[in-house]
Amino acid sequence: MNLADSEIVTAILTDGGFVRAGDEASADVVLLNSCAVRENAEERLGNILTQLKGRKRRQRELVVGVLGCVPQFERERVFSDFPFVDFIVGPDNYRELAGIIENSREQKRLASLDYDQQETYAGIDPVRTGSISAFLPVMRGCNNYCAFCVVPVTRGRERSVGYERVLAEVAALAASGFREVTLLGQNVNSWRDAEKSLDFAGLLDGVSQAAPSMRIRFTTSHPKDISEALVKVIAARPNLCNHIHLPVQSGSSRMLDLMKRGHTREEYLDRIAMIRRHIPDAAITTDLIAGFCTETEEEHRETLSLMEAVGYDTAFMFHYSVRPGTWAARNLPDDVPEALKKRRLQEIIELQNAMSREIYRREIGKTVEVLAEAESRRSSLQLMGRTKTNRAVVFSRGEFNAGDTLLVKITGATSATLTGEAVS
Ligand code: SF4
Known part of the structure; x- marks a missing residue:
């Protein structure tokens, strides 16, 4: 859901005249879309913010915002633990982001956390990160x-x-x-x-x-x-x-x-x-x-x-x-x-x-339908895809490319991945 929300945020900011930076180091605005569902996700947010603290000290005009679930229910803690954070925005308030970023250059510790029981981000066309x-x-x-x-x-x-x-x-x-x-x-x-x-x-x-x-x-x-x-x-x-x-x-x-x-x-x-x-x-x-x-x-x-x-x-x-x-x-x-x-x-x-x-x-020996998603991390001669049952399959690509749906003969398996050969 946070990945999908980040695509919505990107669309809102693109519409507001912002351009996505090529990497974090070149960004003027850094937004962290946070997850509160488990303690370790929150700890990860804390670690990233700690790293950003030094950069913010060196680069005073850098804008840092925390979005999503963590500020929604721990507003005070985000600002007290990380006083350099410029603003916090909850999951129902992303439409206001462009204005909040602009205002944050003048005002400190902005917070937009109102629940909006109607908000579904209707009418916003997300900027997709993938194409398959x-x-x-x-x-x-x-x-x-x-x-x-x-x-x-x-x-x-x-x-x-x-x-x-x-x-x-x-x-x-x-x-x-x-x-x-x-x-x-x-x-x-x-x-x-x-x-x-x-x-x-x-x-x-x-x-x-x-x-x-x-x-x-x-x-x-x-x-x-x-x-x-x-x-x-x-x-x-x-x-x-x-x-x-x-x-x-x-x-x-x-x-x-x-x-x-x-x-x-x-x-x-x-x-x-x-x-x-x-x-x-x-x-x-x-x-x-x-x-x-x-x-x-x-x-x-x-x-x-x-x-x-x-x-x-x-x-x-x-x-x-x-x-x-x-x-x-x-x-x-x-x-x-x-x-x-x-x-x-x-x-x-x-x-x-x-x-x-x-x-x-038990899948070894079967021929299964796979949607190829990307090159495998290990070799450009292999693709990684998924079966309809959502099992990951790495296979010799033959003539196939990411985006193709094909049949793969399963020849090996671990507890997390199937391996095989493209057959048609
Ligand atoms: S309260 Fe949480 S765990 Fe329970 S159904 Fe809703 S999202 Fe799932």
Whole structure:
């Protein structure tokens, strides 16, 4: 979402007369689009700002702004820890950026952090960073208030981009040569167009028909909102990718209740069974938190057993870190010792790696459809692309180029990448 927002910010500033610098060293204005979802992302922001401090001392006219979720809920901290920051702007206020940059030369510590429950950045044509695969936000915000999550605090309530506008944007991407689009939302499957009485299944159906030559992906889904109708649409339309990212966070129903996730372990497994019934070869990925408040050893084991029951392709795995402003920060003890959180996380990672290795190994010998995205980092004789299941494939390129869709025979696998030969 931050990548997509940065493309919107670039469009707004280009329209305001700014030109993107070739590199950071030559920039007169440095903007950091920040993420608050985990502690380590915030630490990274702090490290970059610390590096910028020396440059700002030497180059007094340099303008430094922090955008996004961190200032939205930690306004005072950004200015107190980094007093040289000229301004902070929240996720709903990017339209004001050009004016704020100009004003910051006169006024110090400007802040624009008002929530705008209508803002979807309609009418702004993002300056895309790629030409093959595009991100398209179709809704913003979240109404769920999971106990550990800052998103409702930083991004406000849910609002959706209208059906017609999403279809027009997807058609425009297809006409400009894009081969793939990922529909984005913090809670994408709660997308709604009330006027047209359409839900996310209806949107996916419409998008897949508006751009039949494009691959369509979406993220992130909430388990309680993934309907059978939605899964049936994915199964029926060949250009809707058979990869579903379905965050579970924990395998214990007590933990899920404490996390305020709105479903139990059993209900989650029912959803997985329903997905597999309609799309047997679907790749399912997830997010997992180790060591959430009061988690016992037994409950940690339930996470491991749920992972085995589902057989995730891959997972984003982290140990719990308290996020200020969340329900958990105010009401639950962060009482799992750090060393224990790390050990549990390590067990989760080791299990996931072993499962991924096995799932990938089973692909050896198959011929799969790949959208080539770029040259591989190792050799210009190889390309890197993705299967519809979102598995990365590195292959000898033959006659093919980035942007081509082709068949690749899989000849090798690690726990994260398939390797192969282009066949046609
Ligand atoms: S559904 Fe996702 S974005 Fe919304 S509060 Fe829960 S974890 Fe955060």
